[in-house]
Every structure is written in structure tokens, then in C-alpha cells.
Amino acid sequence: MKRLKATIAYDGSGFSGYQIQLKTRTVQLELLRVLKELHKGQQVEVVASGRTDSGVHATGQVIHFDTPFTIPKDSWMRALNVRLPQDIRVHDIEEAAPDFHARYHADGKIYRYKWTRSKIISPFTRHHLVHVPQAIDVSRMQQAAQALLGTHDFSSFCAANTNVVDKVRTIWRIDFEEHGEELHMVIEGSGFLYNMVRIIAGTLLEVGLNRREPEELAEIVAARDRDAAGKTAAAHGLYLEKVHYSR
Amino acid sequence: MKRLKATIAYDGSGFSGYQIQLKTRTVQLELLRVLKELHKGQQVEVVASGRTDSGVHATGQVIHFDTPFTIPKDSWMRALNVRLPQDIRVHDIEEAAPDFHARYHADGKIYRYKWTRSKIISPFTRHHLVHVPQAIDVSRMQQAAQALLGTHDFSSFCAANTNVVDKVRTIWRIDFEEHGEELHMVIEGSGFLYNMVRIIAGTLLEVGLNRREPEELAEIVAARDRDAAGKTAAAHGLYLEKVHYSR
CATH class of the missing domain: 3.30.70.660 (Pseudouridine synthase I, catalytic domain, C-terminal subdomain)
Incomplete structure (x- = not known):
């Protein structure tokens, strides 16, 4: 498994905040959906540096997740951005240390x-x-x-x-x-x-x-x-x- | 009756274009609703320089309408902008010649x-x-x-x-x-x-x-x-x- 660190931007106006909630559209929900799709139905955990409230935007939110795949950076960016809605964009992705933690290490x-x-x-x-x-x-x-x-x-x-x-x-x-x-x-x-x-x-x-x-x-x-x-x-x-x- | 000429801006992304249509949100529909409200339930005709398509924006669309009211410019602006949704804004309003026509005179x-x-x-x-x-x-x-x-x-x-x-x-x-x-x-x-x-x-x-x-x-x-x-x-x-x- 590799740990990946990604920098993402989102327009908060279409989301009920970052964190997943029942019955509302959130940034985390969209990320989980796309990562599950890319991992052939396997659930992938996503950790952000912190939650943002409903309506709050991000130009440099950081997340991490683990993946068994070895894919070049540009292919990861394309795979994610093609599947994500246009109000979330991945701006950067890189391999991190196996113990890197987007929240605890911020x-x-x-x-x-x-x-x-x-x-x-x-x-x-x-x-x-x-x-x-x-x-x-x-x-x-x-x-x-x-x-x-x-x-x-x-x-x-x-x-x-x-x-x-x-x-x-x-x-x-x-x-x-x-x-x-x-x-x-x-x-x-x-x-x-x-x-x-x-x-x-x-x-x-x-x-x-x-x-x-x-x-x-x-x-x-x-x-x-x-x-x-x-x-x-x-x-x-x-x-x-x-x-x-x-x- | 006075003829008023107004310059308006709108974000086209929330509208099915300028012109009124059945069952969809249009710029003209919002203008008519607000002018009717201001004229105590009387329907007021609104003429634009031309229609714009669904998704198309305007920073300087021009409209005209007739009113019996004599109200200073700033009060007109406030009365309209308070009642209009935030994706339409009136930027200017002035009295025009009685025969001014937003479409034919453009x-x-x-x-x-x-x-x-x-x-x-x-x-x-x-x-x-x-x-x-x-x-x-x-x-x-x-x-x-x-x-x-x-x-x-x-x-x-x-x-x-x-x-x-x-x-x-x-x-x-x-x-x-x-x-x-x-x-x-x-x-x-x-x-x-x-x-x-x-x-x-x-x-x-x-x-x-x-x-x-x-x-x-x-x-x-x-x-x-x-x-x-x-x-x-x-x-x-x-x-x-x-x-x-x-x-």
C-alpha cells in the first residue's frame, strides 16, 4: 500500500461542508464515491486536514488516502478530475510517508x-x-x-x-x-x-x-x-x- | 406614465435564458414578478434589448418599462435590488424618452x-x-x-x-x-x-x-x-x- 497526499480545491457553495453526513452533498462523499469507483468497489478511507463548514471554500485543502495502485502523478490527477464533479478539483497529488497524516501532522x-x-x-x-x-x-x-x-x-x-x-x-x-x-x-x-x-x-x-x-x-x-x-x-x-x- | 430605462447584470447559470417560458426560471420572469409587486399587483410589461440564451450572462443588458411612479433613481435601484434575487442586479436606471424602445432603438x-x-x-x-x-x-x-x-x-x-x-x-x-x-x-x-x-x-x-x-x-x-x-x-x-x- 502507498499513502498518497493530495491538495484539492472546492467551491463550498454546492456542499453541506466537507464532512460526510446523511442525505446531503458533501465534499468527502464525492471523494469517497470516486475513490471507491477507482478501486473497483473497494471502500477507501479519506482523511482531510480538517473539516470545513457548509458554504466554506478551499483552494488548498489537503487529504490523504491509501492505495495499492502504482500510477504516475498525471494519471492520478486525470483519473480523479475526470470523475469528480467540477466543483472539486485535485491540484496536486504525491506519494507521502506511510505514516503521513493529513490531520494530525498539520x-x-x-x-x-x-x-x-x-x-x-x-x-x-x-x-x-x-x-x-x-x-x-x-x-x-x-x-x-x-x-x-x-x-x-x-x-x-x-x-x-x-x-x-x-x-x-x-x-x-x-x-x-x-x-x-x-x-x-x-x-x-x-x-x-x-x-x-x-x-x-x-x-x-x-x-x-x-x-x-x-x-x-x-x-x-x-x-x-x-x-x-x-x-x-x-x-x-x-x-x-x-x-x-x-x- | 414615465418610461424608464434600466441597465442590468445577471449570472446566466441559474436561468433558462432571459425570455419568459412555462415552468422554468428566467430573468424576465423575475423582473415581471418584482415590478408587479412594486405596482401593487398590476402587471408591468418589460422589454429587453434582446433575449439571451440559457446559461448566457449579462453585465450590461438594457430593459425598459413604464410606470406611473415618480421615484428618485437611488430609491428605484434599492426597491428593485432588494426584491430581485441576487443573481440579477440593477446597475443603473434613468428616465428615457416616452418612445424609447430597448429593442428597436438598439x-x-x-x-x-x-x-x-x-x-x-x-x-x-x-x-x-x-x-x-x-x-x-x-x-x-x-x-x-x-x-x-x-x-x-x-x-x-x-x-x-x-x-x-x-x-x-x-x-x-x-x-x-x-x-x-x-x-x-x-x-x-x-x-x-x-x-x-x-x-x-x-x-x-x-x-x-x-x-x-x-x-x-x-x-x-x-x-x-x-x-x-x-x-x-x-x-x-x-x-x-x-x-x-x-x-
């Missing part, structure tokens, strides 16, 4: 959150950009973000309905990029709690819209209380962009 | 056809760009396009199932634009026959892929036979970008 991730500041939302990007027609003060968002950098207990930025006990995570950077009407928040860290990126995006946006002060962020972190932070930003602005593996 | 149109040359199609643009992974020689397409400029009988570039008798049209320009991996054909003319832009795009692409010679285009025009031209390019690459009115 030691960092980059997420990107995208807003559009167009006066009128474009019909073409309505599932891929979150529309904010009001004026945004990006420098206030940058200032507020400083309080989140480093290692903290991020309980205030974690959806209340979670079983995770250790809520300490490290954020290495939060950058804002302006691409014409689009405003992106790029966040890189050791790992993220449930809804953490979306709660950070929602809270920093409130600062950008002058509804909160940049100085409040340190207090919000210290509160360790979800109610202290702002609204969870919409799912369809979020992209899982990269998963880091040092091993 | 004396030119710009269409844009978009291909992407990415190795792997993006899940995010699969309904908005036509994927051509093979190498395209754009200079051959430019050369071939010259034979289409000017006034010709475009029977060879008209879907066979049409009742139009006069197939003489004038093309003012055909430009190719490269935006990173995207290749756009921008075509401007006095008017276009049914499927004309898509048949031109499909035929010129065959030249770009070395499946036809640039010199063939003059012969194809002269043949006045649909079978002489190439394949009709896919609907989802086509955008109605602008409608010209000199009156």
Missing part, C-alpha cells in the same frame, strides 16, 4: 476571508465574496488585529457549541490585502477553533465599520467568553488556502 | 466571450469561463477575425433554426484580450443573429487550436452555410456587455 494553516466593497454586489461572485457596501477603515482593522497575534486562549473566538477543551492557539500573522474592490484578511496560525476565523473576521470588521474600538480586542481575548466578540462572519467569504506540514 | 451591441487557459479548471469559475487547456495561438485568431469585420451576410454564423430573413449584419471590431490565464474575445457590431457570437467564438478557437487555417474564414463567410463554420461555443462563456443607443 502544524499550521492559512485561511483567507474575502469581502467586496462594491456598491452593488456582483451576481457573479455572490457565493464567493461577502458584500460590505459601507466604508471600511482598514487601518483600524490592522491595528485591532495586533492584539490577536501570538499565543492566547481563544475561547472568545470559538463557537459555543464545541467539545474542544484546550482553546490555546497561536496566530502568526493577520494581513489585510486590498485588490480593487476586494478586501482580504489573510490569517496564518498553528490551528483554529470551530468558527474562529469567521468570528475574528466578523469582530475585526465591526472595528473597521467604527462599531467597536481597536483597543477592545485585548479585552475580548481576556474575557474568554464568546459573547464578548462580534458576529460570526458569513461562511461564503472563507477559504482554506494552505495547510503546513513540517514532516 | 443600434449596436458589445459581447464578450471568456475562455480560461488554466491547466485545471477552477471550481469557482466553472459556470463563467470556458476551459481550454490546450495551447491557443491568439495571433492566428486575430488574423482569422479580420475576414469577419465589416458588412456581410452571416448565414454561416447563424443557428439553422431561425426565422430571420435578413442575415446581413456589420461587425465593427473583434479584439482579443489576455488577462492572465483568461482569454477574452470582445466583439462589437450593429446586431447579432441567433448564436452568431458563439459560432464565431467556436470557429475562431478552432483556428487558434490549429484545426483550421485563418484563410478559411473568408470562404466560410462566402458559403452562407451553417455547416461551413465551426462548433457553437458553450453558452457559459458569453456575456452581453453593452447595448448602444444613439437616440
